[in-house]
Amino acid sequence: MREHDHDTPVETTRTPPLNPAALDDLRGALGDALSVAPAVLEEHSRDASRAEPAGAPVAVVRARSAADVQAALRWATAHRVPVSVRGAGTGVSGGALAYAGGLVLSLRAMDRLLEVDPANRMAEVEPGVVVERLDRAAAEHGLMYAPDPVSYQSATIGGTVATNAGGLRCLAHGVTRDAVAGLEVVLADGRIVRTGSRTRKNSTGYDLTGLFIGSEGTLGVITKVIVRLEPRAAGDPVTFQAQFRSMGDAGAAVAAVMASPTTPEILELMDRNCIDLVRRHFPSAAVTTGEALLVGQTVGPDARREAETVLAACRGAGALVTEAGDDDELLRTRRMVNPALNAAGLALSCDVAVPPGRLAEMFGRIDEIAARTGVQVNTCAHAGDGNLHPAVLAPGNSPEEVAAAERVLTLITEAALELDGVISGEHGIGSLKTGMLARQFDPDTLALQRELKAFFDPAGILSPGRAV
Numbered sequence: 395m396r397e398h399d400h401d402t403p404v405e406t407t408r409t410p411p412l413n414p415a416a417l418d419d420l421r422g423a424l425g426d427a428l429s430v431a432p433a434v435l436e437e438h439s440r441d442a443s444r445a446e447p448a449g450a451p452v453a454v455v456r457a458r459s460a461a462d463v464q465a466a467l468r469w470a471t472a473h474r475v476p477v478s479v480r481g482a483g484t485g486v487s488g489g490a491l492a493y494a495g496g497l498v499l500s501l502r503a504m505d506r507l508l509e510v511d512p513a514n515r516m517a518e519v520e521p522g523v524v525v526e527r528l529d530r531a532a533a534e535h536g537l538m539y540a541p542d543p544v545s546y547q548s549a550t551i552g553g554t555v556a557t558n559a560g561g562l563r564c565l566a567h568g569v570t571r572d573a574v575a576g577l578e579v580v581l582a583d584g585r586i587v588r589t590g591s592r593t594r595k596n597s598t599g600y601d602l603t604g605l606f607i608g609s610e611g612t613l614g615v616i617t618k619v620i621v622r623l624e625p626r627a628a629g630d631p632v633t634f635q636a637q638f639r640s641m642g643d644a645g646a647a648v649a650a651v652m653a654s655p656t657t658p659e660i661l662e663l664m665d666r667n668c669i670d671l672v673r674r675h676f677p678s679a680a681v682t683t684g685e686a687l688l689v690g691q692t693v694g695p696d697a698r699r700e701a702e703t704v705l706a707a708c709r710g711a712g713a714l715v716t717e718a719g720d721d722d723e724l725l726r727t728r729r730m731v732n733p734a735l736n737a738a739g740l741a742l743s744c745d746v747a748v749p750p751g752r753l754a755e756m757f758g759r760i761d762e763i764a765a766r767t768g769v770q771v772n773t774c775a776h777a778g779d780g781n782l783h784p785a786v787l788a789p790g791n792s793p794e795e796v797a798a799a800e801r802v803l804t805l806i807t808e809a810a811l812e813l814d815g816v817i818s819g820e821h822g823i824g825s826l827k828t829g830m831l832a833r834q835f836d837p838d839t840l841a842l843q844r845e846l847k848a849f850f851d852p853a854g855i856l857s858p859g860r861a862v
Contacts, residue, residue, distance in 0.1 A: 396444035397487045398744035398803040399826035412452055412495065416473050420453070423465040429454045438500055439492035441483045442545075444740060445826055449494025451478075456500045460580060460617040463499065467615065468584035470497050470855045477855050479611035481521060481550030485557060486743075487824025489610050489860055499615065501552050507531055508618070515623045516575060516592055521552020521616050528621070537623040540567035543820070544729055552616050558608030560820030562725070565778035566659045567624065569820065571607045578618035579606055582851040592620060605846075610822050610861035613850040627693040631659065632701040633725060634718040636688045636708035641665055641761070641773065644686035645754030647711035648777045652750050656703040661690040661778035662728045668774045672730045675737040680727040684714050688777060689724040731774045731783075739789025741772075742799040746810035747819030750780040759809040760784060769802045781819035782810075808833070823861045831862065 421428050429435075430453050438454045439447045452475070455466045470477045477497045480490035492498050505522035512535035519528055525546040529539040542561040543549050549559065555577070560569045567573070576590025590596065590603040606613055638644040644663055651661065666685045672678045680687060688708065692700040698718065705716040735741035748756045757773070764771045775782040784806050788795035807817055807830060817823075817830045831840055843862045848854070 396740065396742050397821060397824065397826045398742060398800065398807060399445070412473065412475065417453060420466070420469045423469070424455060424462055427456050427458055427462050429456065438480065438498045441480065441485045441488065441490040443486045443488045443824070443826065445488035445491055447491045447494070451492040451496045451498045454498040454500060456503050458503050460578065460586060463580045463615050463617055464584040464586065466497065466499055467580055467582055471582055471853045474853060475855060476858050478857060479556070479615055481553035482524070482548050484545040484549045485553060485822065485824065487821045488826040489557070489822055489824030489857065491825055502550065504617065510535060512537060514592060516620060517623055518618060518620050519551050520618060521550060523551045525549050525551060525554060532623045533626060536626050538626045539573065539621060540624050541570045541573050544732060551619050555607055555616055555619055556610050557822035558820070560776060560781060562660045562662060562728070562776065564776060565661050566657055571604065573622050574603060574607055574619060575622050576620035577603055577606055577616055579614035579616055581614045582853060582856050590620060608822065610824065611857040612847050612861045613856065629693070629695055629697060630720060631691045631693045631722070632697040632718055632720065633689070633691050633722045634701045634705055635716070635724055636705060636713040637682045637684045637715040638686040638688065638713055639684040641686045641757035642754045643712045644688050645757045647688060647708045647713060648753050649751045650707040650711050651704050652778060654703060654707050656700045658690045658700065658704055658778065659693045660725065661688070662725070663688050663775040663777035664728060664731060665773045667770060667772040668731050669727070671734040671738055671772060672727050675734045676730050678727045678730065679723045689728060691722065691725065728774065735772065735785050735787070739787055740791045740796070741785045741787050742796065742803060743783050743785035744803045744807050745781070745783055745818045745821040746807055746815055747779070747781040748810050748813045748815035750778060752813045753777065753780055756782065756810065756813055760806060763802060763805045763809070767798070767802050769798055771802065771806070825860045828860065
């Protein structure tokens with residue numbers, strides 16, 4: 395799947411030819427952590443987006459320690475070589491693409507789970523640790539690491555912190571930012587800074603932790619993460635579904651649920667187009683008699699009563715069918731939407747968010763845009779927090795198809811901004827969405843962000859031209 399990239403300027407970062415002796419210096423500092431093998435360069439040049447790198451990097455550093463990261467960044471600053479930072483490469487906004495003649499810094503091998511501290515509900519990990527592995531380690535102590543992006547079985551902690559990733563459990567537990575207590579970060583000049591603390595409260599100094607979270611590798615490279623863990627709810631979860639005759643009705647139901655005393659653990663929404671795609675490409679039990687399917691889960695001792703409260707709100711908003719049970723097949727269907735879109739051909743998507751109370755309006759705008767343009771839009775959403783992922787297929791990958799898809803997604807993104815929304819809820823800006831930044835931020839606010847970038851990275855080597 396490719397993120398919406400209409401109006402995005404093409405990256406113009408160009409690196410002068412590098413003196414071979416300079417690369418020998420880096421090899422001397424890093425040994426076999428440095429590779430120039432063509433297969434390694436190719437493997438590390440792309441992420442999960444369909445964006446294409448402008449050219450091959452000069453080398454890949456597979457860092458094993460913070461010292462390796464320091465050596466790589468000091469060298470890159472000295473030689474003015476652009477650096478792209480990557481974990482597992484699961485990002486979909488083109489943030490980890492290699493630069494032509496640049497250096498790729500991979501943190502995947504820094505995968506030590508350093509400590510799980512149940513007494514303080516904390517853990518410390520290196521950036522290459524996969525999200526699911528951390529959550530499993532926490533489960534051994536009756537705890538959990540709450541953030542769970544759709545790619546949680548392969549996404550790394552470092553990558554999710556760098557993009558402030560979301561996920562299905564964000565409604566009840568917040569996004570990645572809410573789970574991070576502190577960081578170790580290597581700056582562009584090789585200095586190491588440590589932010590945050592292991593305490594539950596901390597009113598000391600500026601919130602540098604929050605500044606680095608979501609900075610997409612533009613301010614520094616994360617080499618350790620201290621995360622907060624939460625108690626894992628007792629009892630079996632209850633999965634519920636509600637079917638609606640329209641996405642607008644489903645959006646109204648979400649507003650009703652969020653106005654109720656109950657906050658479900660998960661609240662996800664799929665339109666009929668997404669459900670049909672999943673059923674076409676993968677086994678799925680999801681069926682809807684209407685045009686929208688709201689699925690979710692409650693947990694804890696009162697899970698069944700809370701599920702019924704949610705479904706009562708849905709019935710009040712006009713649900714055609716409501717049901718609760720123990721099978722989580724419908725949630726597996728939600729996680730298969732992106733693979734199904736990819737299996738159907740080139741899929742271009744956007745990652746917008748609006749206030750949950752305006753979801754019904756947003757779905758109405760999407761319906762109007764689809765009708766006016768004659769282009770089918772496939773929409774799924776983390777409904778409880780207002781984060782939508784509308785997608786348009788361009789199965790032939792022709793310039794005409796792609797251009798039509800981009801026009802539709804631009805209209806959808808503009809509609810989200812008009813409804814007090816944002817151009818990215820959880821995927822980040824990367825290299826594909828920088829052209830939309832000026833539509834969200836006023837000139838002074840955008841200039842301030844770029845001034846911060848220049849302060850932390852005066853040589854401009856860290857992910858130049860991306861995120862801000």
